[in-house]
Amino acid sequence: MADNGQLEVSVWRGDSGSGRFESFRVPAEDNQTVLDVVSWIQQNLAGDLAYRFACRVGMCGSCAMTVNGTPRWTCRTHVKKVARNNRLTIAPLANLPVIRDLATDMDPFFARWIGAGGRFVPQRTRDDPVAPVRPDSPGRQAADAGIECINCGVCHAACDTVAASPDYLGPAPLQRAWTLVNDERHGARGAVLAAVSGAGGCHNCHSMGNCTAHCPKELDPLRAIAGLKRATFLGAFGKEI
């Protein structure tokens, strides 16, 4: 147990190849996020600590780290909610290469978005009238369920299948794929279904739902992936969704 008013914080220093946890003492505050703690350490004790953040209000998706073993967005995680006996262990996000300290290389994560057919293909140009899309149509509702994703990578880090199978596209890219399959403005919906049907595709998901349990935006990648499985399965028997 740390002293009263002090947090005992272990922070990962190093990269994917080697490193160790370094301990810091940080003054506890009434209202304090994990990102505040990391920033305090960087500003007062370890100027060379590498970490990443931008918006600090849960919009940009850049601040995710492993906090006491669980992937979380640190800017909106209160220390009071996660500290055990005033202790915090802060490590970089799992299932990604570490550039240095708490900063992971997100490239393999975003490469999967492209791999899942996640790039929007327009059917109209800026000279055409705007496509009328009914907000209450089933397709739009299914697409809307996934579009608030902030690309934080928390679900990617929480997914055991990503950890076990490096080819697996993972929850967030597959959820993106499902929003595009349901977006009537998208010009390559068949190509998305083909992209998620390969050896690393949606069918590798074991439906245990760690992604949904950890998503800070309370999105449901598991449900999106179930939709992809259903659509590709029925599609193989000639049924359109």
Place this chain on the structure above:
Amino acid sequence: MLDLRLYIAQRLSAMVMAPLMVVHIVVMIIAVQGGLSAAEILSRTQGSVFWFLFYGLFVAAASLHAAIGLRVIVHEVTGLRGAGLTVLTWAVFGVFFFMGARAVTAVTML
């Protein structure tokens, strides 16, 4: 390492097995109520085209299903992939199918 084709094969084989399993268990429980001996059971199954097809289908489905399932587990636990994984999948299928076929022919052929 589970593409759409393998996924479909595993789910369809599971769908085939589910009703066969129910019939198997129900018939077994009913059959032993009157205290049937092994010899009496064999006298009914041997030479029966129905039970040959019934258990033959189950063995084919179970071999396929389990080979694909083990393929997934082996890939995730050991990282094996590519040709090695394909060979292993078919080898598991072959062993299960051979063992199952031996049992089915022993029980249903004269």
